[in-house]
Amino acid sequence: MKDTSKHLGLRNQLATVLKAKGITDKNVLNAVRKIPRHLFIDSSFESHAYQDKAFPIAAEQTISQPYTVAFQSQTLEIEKGDKVLEIGTGSGYQTAVLLELKAEVYSIERQHELFKKTSLFLPKLGYKPKKFIFGDGYKGLPEKAPFDKIIVTAGAPFVPKPLLSQLKVGGMLLIPVGDESQIMTLFIRKSQKEFEKHELGDFAFVPMLEERN
Numbered sequence: 001m002k003d004t005s006k007h008l009g010l011r012n013q014l015a016t017v018l019k020a021k022g023i024t025d026k027n028v029l030n031a032v033r034k035i036p037r038h039l040f041i042d043s044s045f046e047s048h049a050y051q052d053k054a055f056p057i058a059a060e061q062t063i064s065q066p067y068t069v070a071f072q073s074q075t076l077e078i079e080k081g082d083k084v085l086e087i088g089t090g091s092g093y094q095t096a097v098l099l100e101l102k103a104e105v106y107s108i109e110r111q112h113e114l115f116k117k118t119s120l121f122l123p124k125l126g127y128k129p130k131k132f133i134f135g136d137g138y139k140g141l142p143e144k145a146p147f148d149k150i151i152v153t154a155g156a157p158f159v160p161k162p163l164l165s166q167l168k169v170g171g172m173l174l175i176p177v178g179d180e181s182q183i184m185t186l187f188i189r190k191s192q193k194e195f196e197k198h199e200l201g202d203f204a205f206v207p208m209l210e211e212r213n
């Protein structure tokens, strides 16, 4: 697991690209400059790590595009100590960004191979979520609810009700909704019963699937 000054240079360039695309949150950009993304993908494809592209990881899944990770992180206005539920651990790169933003992270993955791989790998880099959960994100995590923020990193055909109900009042759910492509959708819980909805543009994610695998 090597991280060199060449990698650092590439990360600085990536942060500049993200800034040009509209990412303004300094803490998010600093996280991109710091996290060794090349270690999150197969070493033979290292040269792809610092391009602003999604890339295949294990089990037919992908590591999200850096812009998408930065956009979701910025939109959620993560503050130190926020209790965050992440659905779709995948490679763990988004998890690492949330941890760099000093959130308290609970991360759920439904694919066992990825769950095992990432829950061993991330702590080796020093990234320790409160909990990795092998489970179905459609159900959320009722035993640890309510959450300040919930982030979904897979394309959801519909908005799962449990995720809305597990938000604190004032909390935010950010979820890409759709089948073929998705509309990034932000829900802000205004009261026990009221949610404000914002649509934030088109994105492409692998599908959110039901049940564990």
Ligand code: SAH
Residues within 6 Å of the ligand: 061, 062, 063, 064, 087, 088, 089, 090, 091, 092, 093, 094, 095, 108, 109, 110, 111, 114, 135, 136, 137, 138, 153, 154, 206, 207, 208, 209, 210, 211
């Ligand atoms: N943020 C991750 C994205 C990985 S792709 C990264 O950048 O690496 C989306 C992930 O969501 C996949 O790992 C997939 O297995 C997982 N996923 C899909 N449906 C899920 C569900 N119902 N519950 C939990 N994880 C799910």
